Amino acid sequence: MNPFSYVRTYQAAEAVREGIGQGAKFIAGGTNLLDLMKESVERPEKLVDINRLPFNRIEETEAGGLRIGALVRNSDAASDERVARRWPLVSSALLAGASAQLRNAATIGGNLLQRTRCCYFYDTATACNKRAPGSGCGAVGGVNRMHAILGASDHCIATHPSDLCVALAALDADVQVTGPAGDRVIAFADFHRLPGDTPQIETNLGPGELITAVELPAQDFARHYTYLKLRDRLSYAFALVSVAAALRIADGRITEARIALGGVAHKPWRNRKAEQLLLGETSAEETLTRAAEALLRDAKGQGHNDFKIELARRAIVRALKQAAAATPQSQVDKRVA
Numbered sequence: 320m321n322p323f324s325y326v327r328t329y330q331a332a333e334a335v336r337e338g339i340g341q342g343a344k345f346i347a348g349g350t351n352l353l354d355l356m357k358e359s360v361e362r363p364e365k366l367v368d369i370n371r372l373p374f375n376r377i378e379e380t381e382a383g384g385l386r387i388g389a390l391v392r393n394s395d396a397a398s399d400e401r402v403a404r405r406w407p408l409v410s411s412a413l414l415a416g417a418s419a420q421l422r423n424a425a426t427i428g429g430n431l432l433q434r435t436r437c438c439y440f441y442d443t444a445t446a447c448n449k450r451a452p453g454s455g456c457g458a459v460g461g462v463n464r465m466h467a468i469l470g471a472s473d474h475c476i477a478t479h480p481s482d483l484c485v486a487l488a489a490l491d492a493d494v495q496v497t498g499p500a501g502d503r504v505i506a507f508a509d510f511h512r513l514p515g516d517t518p519q520i521e522t523n524l525g526p527g528e529l530i531t532a533v534e535l536p537a538q539d540f541a542r543h544y545t546y547l548k549l550r551d552r553l554s555y556a557f558a559l560v561s562v563a564a565a566l567r568i569a570d571g572r573i574t575e576a577r578i579a580l581g582g583v584a585h586k587p588w589r590n591r592k593a594e595q596l597l598l599g600e601t602s603a604e605e606t607l608t609r610a611a612e613a614l615l616r617d618a619k620g621q622g623h624n625d626f627k628i629e630l631a632r633r634a635i636v637r638a639l640k641q642a643a644a645a646t647p648q649s650q651v652d653k654r655v656a
Contacts, residue, residue, distance in 0.1 A: 320356050327368040331497050331529065337367045339499060339527035345369050347390055348425040350417075351433050359443055360434075360450055374428070374531050377401065383537035386495075389428025389530040393483070394419065396427055405539040407647065408563055411546040412486035414650035418555050428530035431484060431494065431510065432522065435477035435585075436557055438462065448474045449518040464623040465559070468631070469615070470584040475518030476621055479511060479586050480557050486546060488587035489563040489579035492535050498528030507533075511586035518585070540565035540577070545641035545648045548581075549634055553653040558582035560631045562638035566597075573597045578614060578639070583631055590614050602643035604636065611635035 328334040338345055342364030346352055355361035374388035377399050385406065387396055396402055397413035417425065439445045439457035446455035458466050458476050466476040484507075492507040511522055524530075543566040550556040561581035567574045576597040580588040593613035600606045611632045618628045641647055641656060648656055 321359070321362045323363050324365045325368065326365065327371060329371045331372055331374075331531065334367055334369050334372060334529055335498055335527050337365070338529060340365075343367055345529060348392070348429050350421050350425045351429065355434065355441075358441055360441060369529065380534065385535040387427050387533045387535070389426060389532055391427050392423060393417075393425045393427065393430060394422040397422065402535075405541050406490065406535050407541060408486045408490060408544045408546055408565055409483065409535065411544075411647060411650050412482040412563060415546055415548045415561070415653075416482035427483070427533055430481050431487075431530060431533070433479070433481050434521070436480050437466065437477040440477060449477060449514075449521075452517070452519050459621065462623060463621040465557070465582075466621055466624050467584050468618040468620055468624060468627045469580070469588050470513045470586070471619070471621075472514045472516065472518070474516050475514035475585065477514070477518065477585060478582055479584065481587075482546070482548060482558065482561060482581060484511070485561055485563045485579045485581035485587045487533060487535075488589055489565050489577040490535060490538070490540070491577075492533055494530060495532040495534060496524060496528045497531050498525055500525070502531075504534075508589070514585045521585075540567070542645050543568055543642045545638050545646075546650075547634055547638040547641065547648045547655065548653075549630060549655070560627060560634045562631075562634050563587075564635075564638040564642040566602075566639070566642045568602075568643065571601055573600055573602065573643075576610075578610070578635065580614070580631065580635070583618075583627060588614075597639075602640065604640075607636045607639040607643075608632075610639070 344363040346366045375390040376388045378386045393413050397410045403410045439447045445457040467478050487507050494505045494510050548558050548561040558581050563579040565577040576594040596610045
């Protein structure tokens with residue numbers, strides 16, 4: 320681990336001022352950043368501790384939504400009565416991730432900024448355009464079982480690891496940030512970036528900008544939802560494929576559909592045209608399969624991960640069935656329902 324300076328901040332403006340510059344990193348829970356520092360993947364010159372900032376509250380908004388502060392711990396958000404009752408997709412996704420100990424330390428804002436778990440990214444002896452731009456991508460033609468089947472590029476086929484972000488993408492959440500130019504709101508769909516030819520730039524945060532909160536819209540999908548996570552083992556594992564599904568159903572027909580995928584792309588993946596195929600339809604399997612195939616129309620395997628395409632198709636259909644039946648996947652008994 321390289322030497323670094325440390326500063327503790329108490330006001331947002333102070334944190335932003337200290338956080339400007341390529342050598343500075345904000346730290347709260349540190350559950351991802353500290354691992355990366357130990358592996359010399361991240362080598363910050365300065366850590367800016369933001370734990371004392373006033374972003375640790377969950378508050379209802381005037382519009383009927385919910386604002387979750389960036390410093391709220393994942394476990395606190397998952398167990399909050401308002402989240403569990405009105406936005407259970409968020410609670411379920413949080414409980415599907417990591418271990419109880421990590422959820423007690425990790426923060427909502429940090430969850431959005433998780434970096435990929437690609438083995439080439441973590442191994443500084445290998446080529447990785449995300450870690451060292453221009454060095455190549457070891458996963459292309461290498462061991463790529465966990466890698467992307469959608470939205471990848473010749474420069475990077477890594478996937479985003481978060482469970483929470485998949486649920487937030489499905490719910491059309493907003494990300495509130497503050498920075499040198501003041502406060503602004505980023506639609507969740509625009510927060511993360513696809514790799515293109517700059518995979519090292521993972522979000523649309525500007526220099527020195529700090530996440531202050533995530534805002535959930537008033538629409539809650541509290542009945543017909545599920546978060547289905549398929550992985551190599553039933554706990555403490557990242558997704559091979561995950562699906563956040565949220566439906567509205569009236570008189571036996573789907574009036575609104577949201578489907579977001581995790582474990583398959585550089586960011587949570589949605590295709591609104593595929594979602595529209597479900598509108599006005601029943602939850603018959605052929606209808607759900609048609610939507611799944613539309614979602615995966617551009618999917619491309621990299622060799623070791625070819626199986627993910629069929630796995631994702633089946634997962635989408637299974638998740639939509641669970642959501643339609645109002646029988647969401649349990650995150651206590653993680654066996655697929």
